[in-house]
Amino acid sequence: MESEDDKASRQQLQGGLTLVDRYTIQDVIGVGGMGSVYRARDLHFPNVVKLVAVKEMINLAPDPMIRKTIVQNFEREANLLATLNHLAIPRIYDYFSHNEHSYLVLEFVHGKDLETVITDTNGFLPEDQVISWAIQLCDVLDYLHGHKPDPIIFRDMKPSNVMINHNGNVVLVDFGIAKTFQTGTKGTMIGTEGYSPPEQYRGEATPVADIYSLGATLHHAITRRDPRLEPPFSFAERPLRRINQNVSSEFEAVVNTALQYNPVDRFPSASAMKDALMSVARKTGALSKITSALPVSSGGIKPLWSFKCEDEIRGTPTLNQGSVFIGCYDNNLYALNAADGQFQWKYPTEGGIVSRPSVYDNNVFFGSEDKRLHVVNARNGKVVWTYYTGGKIYSSPRIADGHIFVGSEDQDLHAVNVMTGRAIWKFSTDGPIHSTPLVANEMVYFGTESGSFYALDFRGELKWRFQAKRPVTSSPISKGQSIYVASLDGTLYSLDAKNGWAIWKFRLGKGSVSSPAIADDLIFIGAADGFIYCVDVRTSKEVWRFKTENQVSSSPVVYKDSIYCGSIDGNLYCLEYRTGRLRWKFEAKAAITGSPIIFDDIVYFGSIDHHVYALFA
Amino acid sequence: MAEFFKNLLRKKEEPEKPKLVDMATTAPLTDQQLNSIMGIQSIKSETKQLVASVGQSVGKQRDHNEDSVLALTSTIVGSAEGIPFGLYIVADGMGGHQFGEVASNAAIRIMGGNITKKFHSYLYDLPTQALQESLQEVMEISITEAHQYVQREAPGSGTTVTAALVLGQQITIAHVGDSRAYSIYPDGRIDPITRDHSLVKRLEELGHLSKDEVENFPHRNVLIRALGQGEFLEADIFTLPFPQGGYLMICSDGLWGVISEKDIIRCITEAPTLNRACQNMVEAANAAGGPDNISVILAQLIG
CATH class of the missing domain: 2.40.128.630 (Lipocalin)
Structure with a gap:
C-alpha cells in the first residue's frame, strides 16, 4: 500500500509547475482512479486571479488498445462537456495531451462535494436542504436527458460527484462515464456500486437509471448510511423514517419511488420527480424554510485580498483592464491591481470622493467634493483635464457617445465634451443633484434633492418632470418602457419613460x-x-x-x-x-x-x- | 445619439410633421403599410394616435344583454406631443345570478366614472397638479369601489371586469373573472394577457383536466373570482407595453369561448377597418350559434 501511495504522489504535479505556459498548478483537490485533479491559475488572465480545475489522466495501460480507449473516453468527456450549457455543469475551457498525460481544463467550483458535506455534518442534514438540492439535481438531469440529438445519461450519480458550491447550489462533476444514450445499444457496466440501479449491472443505461442513483444519493444524504457498505438494492430494508424520524412521509415516498427495483415503477422522468419534490416542498414549507444554515457557507469567508486607504470609502469601485478604481474620503482616487490588490497609483483631489469613476478611452472620470470633475490617465493617474462646477459633486459621471453627463450640488446637470472638457450645455434644476444620470431612449434621466425627477433630451431641453415628496438621491435604471427610481419619501417608482406618468408605486x-x-x-x-x-x-x-x-x-x-x-x-x-x-x-x-x-x-x-x-x- | 450632437451645431429644425394616417386604411394593413408604420415608429418622438372600435350583440340564444362595455379614446392635453389616452372595459354579468346586467352596468359606470374623474383635468382642462396615485393605484381603487358598490346596491349579483387603461404606449390592466384581454401582433400572433378566474382554468392549471376534458367541461361558466362576490376582491393588476404595430383586444366569453383564435385573427386581418373587424367577429360568433352575449373592443396605436 505504501509503495502505491508513493508512486501516486511521485506522479502528482508539484505546485508552481506551469502546464502549456498557461496553467500554474496550485494544489491537488482530488485523486481519482486515472490521475489527480488540481486547482490551477489561468495565466491568460494576468490581471485577475482566474482559477480553473485541471483534471489529469495518466495513461499507463500497457495494452495499446486499452490505451487508445482511455484516450477516446477522455476526449469524449471533453467533447460532451463542451456542448453543455447549464449552471449545474462545470464549463469546459480547454483540453490537451502531453505524452501519456491528458488534461481537461474546467471551471473551478468553490465548495465541497456532497459526500464530504454528509461526513462533516454532525447529525442529519435538514430535509429542506436535501429537498432543495434534490430539486436542482432533477433540473440538471432533466437538462441532460433532454439533450439533443441523444439524451445524456449521467450514469454515476453519487454524493462524491455532486459538488455543493459556496452559494449552496449543486454542480455535477465527473462526466467521465456520462454517455450519450443511443436507444437499443447496451453499454458496458460502469457506475458506482451501491448507487447504481439493477439494470445498469445488466449493461442498460436509461434516464430512469439516473433517477434510481439520485434516489440512492438522497437516501445516503438523509440517512447517513453509505449504500456501498450495504447489500446491493437493499434500500427498501432501510426506510428513511426508521433511521431519521424528522423526515416527512411525503419525502420518504418520493425517495422510495425513485428507488423502485423495477424501472417502470420509478418516476418516468427527472421532471416528474422534480414535480413530486416541489409538491412535497410546498406541503412541508421547505421552499420558504430553506435558510442560510448551509454547512458550506458557515465557515467564514476570507477575502481574496484587501487594501487599506487612509479614510472612509463610501462609494463604488469601477474595474477596467485589470485595475480597480475607487474614490476615498482621504481625497484620493486609488488604482489597484484587481488580481492582488497591489497599489498602482493614487491621484489627490481637494475633497472627498464618493462619485463612482467611469473609464472611457483609457481615462478615468470622477467627481469630487472639490467641485471638480477630474479626468486622469488610467495607466499612470496623470491629470488630463478638470472641469469646474459650482458645487460639490456626489453624482457619478455617465459617458455616452463622447459626452459626459454629471450632476452637481450647484443644481445643474452638466453635459461636457469628453475630449475637450468644455461644457456643451447646463440644465438648471430646483435642487442639488446627487443622483447619477441615466442615459436611455436618447434621453437623460436624473433626480434632485428637492424631490424632482427630470427627463431631458440631448439638447438639454426638458421633456417631462415628475415630483416625488422627498429627495431623489437614487440613480434611475430603465427597462422596456419604464424608468425605475426610489426616493427618500419611501417609494420605489415605476415611471413611463416617454411621459413620466407613475405606472406604479411600491411602498x-x-x-x-x-x-x-x-x-x-x-x-x-x-x-x-x-x-x-x-x-x-x-x-x-x-x-x-x-x-x-x-x-x-x-x-x-x-x-x-x-x-x-x-x-x-x-x-x-x-x-x-x-x-x-x-x-x-x-x-x-x-x-x-x-x-x-x-x-x-x-x-x-x-x-x-x-x-x-x-x-x- | 451621435446624430443628435451633430444636429446641435445646426439650426434647430421644425419638428417633423406627423404623417396623416387615413383611418380607412388602418386594417387590414399590407406588408408595405406595416413596414412604413414600423419605419415611422423607429423615428423618435413620433406622435402616436390611439383608435378603437366596439362590437356587441345579444347573441342568438339569449333574450337580454348582460354584458356592458365602455370605450373612451382621447388625448392628454397640456403636453406638446399629445399622449394617447384610452379606457376600455368589458364586464359580463353573471348569468344565474340576480340582475347580471345590473352588476355589469354598475361596474362599468363606477370604474369608468372613477377613472375619468381622476383624469378629468388632463382630458378636459389644464392640470394644476400631478395625479397623486400611480396608474395601478387608480385601477385598484376604482375596481374596489365598483366591487363595494355592487355588493351594496345589488347584493348577490356578480360580474367579470376586464379594464384596460392605455396611457402613452403602455396598458395597465385590472382584471377579475373570465373576460379576456389579448395582445395581437402584426405577424398574426395572439397572446392572452389575462388569466381566467374560472373553475375550469384552475383545474387545468392544477393538471386535473386534460385538453379534451377542458373542452368538454360541463361547468365552464363557473367563476372562482368575480366583482361583487366575496368580501375582498383580489383583482389582477399589472402593466404591459402596447403591442407594437398590433392591437389590444378585450372581449367577453361570448366571443373567445365561441370562435377560435385563428378566426379572430382572420376577422381582423380581412377587415378594412377596425369597425368592420369588430362586426366580423360578432357575426362569426353568431354564425357559430351565438350562445351567449358577445362584446368586443379592439384598439390600435397608430404612428
Whole structure:
C-alpha cells in the first residue's frame, strides 16, 4: 500500500509547475482512479486571479488498445462537456495531451462535494436542504436527458460527484462515464456500486437509471448510511423514517419511488420527480424554510485580498483592464491591481470622493467634493483635464457617445465634451443633484434633492418632470418602457419613460437612496428600514424581502443567479435573487455604503472601515 | 445619439410633421403599410394616435344583454406631443345570478366614472397638479369601489371586469373573472394577457383536466373570482407595453369561448377597418350559434 501511495504522489504535479505556459498548478483537490485533479491559475488572465480545475489522466495501460480507449473516453468527456450549457455543469475551457498525460481544463467550483458535506455534518442534514438540492439535481438531469440529438445519461450519480458550491447550489462533476444514450445499444457496466440501479449491472443505461442513483444519493444524504457498505438494492430494508424520524412521509415516498427495483415503477422522468419534490416542498414549507444554515457557507469567508486607504470609502469601485478604481474620503482616487490588490497609483483631489469613476478611452472620470470633475490617465493617474462646477459633486459621471453627463450640488446637470472638457450645455434644476444620470431612449434621466425627477433630451431641453415628496438621491435604471427610481419619501417608482406618468408605486418601509437593479421580471432595492426588497415589475407586488441589521444605502447588483448588496450593518450579503435566500455574507469592520461590482466571479467593494475588498462571488 | 450632437451645431429644425394616417386604411394593413408604420415608429418622438372600435350583440340564444362595455379614446392635453389616452372595459354579468346586467352596468359606470374623474383635468382642462396615485393605484381603487358598490346596491349579483387603461404606449390592466384581454401582433400572433378566474382554468392549471376534458367541461361558466362576490376582491393588476404595430383586444366569453383564435385573427386581418373587424367577429360568433352575449373592443396605436 505504501509503495502505491508513493508512486501516486511521485506522479502528482508539484505546485508552481506551469502546464502549456498557461496553467500554474496550485494544489491537488482530488485523486481519482486515472490521475489527480488540481486547482490551477489561468495565466491568460494576468490581471485577475482566474482559477480553473485541471483534471489529469495518466495513461499507463500497457495494452495499446486499452490505451487508445482511455484516450477516446477522455476526449469524449471533453467533447460532451463542451456542448453543455447549464449552471449545474462545470464549463469546459480547454483540453490537451502531453505524452501519456491528458488534461481537461474546467471551471473551478468553490465548495465541497456532497459526500464530504454528509461526513462533516454532525447529525442529519435538514430535509429542506436535501429537498432543495434534490430539486436542482432533477433540473440538471432533466437538462441532460433532454439533450439533443441523444439524451445524456449521467450514469454515476453519487454524493462524491455532486459538488455543493459556496452559494449552496449543486454542480455535477465527473462526466467521465456520462454517455450519450443511443436507444437499443447496451453499454458496458460502469457506475458506482451501491448507487447504481439493477439494470445498469445488466449493461442498460436509461434516464430512469439516473433517477434510481439520485434516489440512492438522497437516501445516503438523509440517512447517513453509505449504500456501498450495504447489500446491493437493499434500500427498501432501510426506510428513511426508521433511521431519521424528522423526515416527512411525503419525502420518504418520493425517495422510495425513485428507488423502485423495477424501472417502470420509478418516476418516468427527472421532471416528474422534480414535480413530486416541489409538491412535497410546498406541503412541508421547505421552499420558504430553506435558510442560510448551509454547512458550506458557515465557515467564514476570507477575502481574496484587501487594501487599506487612509479614510472612509463610501462609494463604488469601477474595474477596467485589470485595475480597480475607487474614490476615498482621504481625497484620493486609488488604482489597484484587481488580481492582488497591489497599489498602482493614487491621484489627490481637494475633497472627498464618493462619485463612482467611469473609464472611457483609457481615462478615468470622477467627481469630487472639490467641485471638480477630474479626468486622469488610467495607466499612470496623470491629470488630463478638470472641469469646474459650482458645487460639490456626489453624482457619478455617465459617458455616452463622447459626452459626459454629471450632476452637481450647484443644481445643474452638466453635459461636457469628453475630449475637450468644455461644457456643451447646463440644465438648471430646483435642487442639488446627487443622483447619477441615466442615459436611455436618447434621453437623460436624473433626480434632485428637492424631490424632482427630470427627463431631458440631448439638447438639454426638458421633456417631462415628475415630483416625488422627498429627495431623489437614487440613480434611475430603465427597462422596456419604464424608468425605475426610489426616493427618500419611501417609494420605489415605476415611471413611463416617454411621459413620466407613475405606472406604479411600491411602498418601502422607509426612504431609500439605493438604486434599483433588475433581473428577469424582478426589481431589487435597499431601503433605510434595513430591508432588501424584491418586487415584480409588472404587478408591483412584493416577491420577497430580506432583513439586514441596519440601513441599506448600497445598491443591489445582480450577477448570475445572485444579488450582492452591502448594508450599514457592515455586511456584504449574497442572496439567491429568486427567493431572497441568504447564500453567504461577509463582515467588514464597518458600514458598507457603496455598491459592489462583480467581474469574472470576483466581488469588489469598499467600506467605511477604509478597506477595499475582493471576494469570490 | 451621435446624430443628435451633430444636429446641435445646426439650426434647430421644425419638428417633423406627423404623417396623416387615413383611418380607412388602418386594417387590414399590407406588408408595405406595416413596414412604413414600423419605419415611422423607429423615428423618435413620433406622435402616436390611439383608435378603437366596439362590437356587441345579444347573441342568438339569449333574450337580454348582460354584458356592458365602455370605450373612451382621447388625448392628454397640456403636453406638446399629445399622449394617447384610452379606457376600455368589458364586464359580463353573471348569468344565474340576480340582475347580471345590473352588476355589469354598475361596474362599468363606477370604474369608468372613477377613472375619468381622476383624469378629468388632463382630458378636459389644464392640470394644476400631478395625479397623486400611480396608474395601478387608480385601477385598484376604482375596481374596489365598483366591487363595494355592487355588493351594496345589488347584493348577490356578480360580474367579470376586464379594464384596460392605455396611457402613452403602455396598458395597465385590472382584471377579475373570465373576460379576456389579448395582445395581437402584426405577424398574426395572439397572446392572452389575462388569466381566467374560472373553475375550469384552475383545474387545468392544477393538471386535473386534460385538453379534451377542458373542452368538454360541463361547468365552464363557473367563476372562482368575480366583482361583487366575496368580501375582498383580489383583482389582477399589472402593466404591459402596447403591442407594437398590433392591437389590444378585450372581449367577453361570448366571443373567445365561441370562435377560435385563428378566426379572430382572420376577422381582423380581412377587415378594412377596425369597425368592420369588430362586426366580423360578432357575426362569426353568431354564425357559430351565438350562445351567449358577445362584446368586443379592439384598439390600435397608430404612428
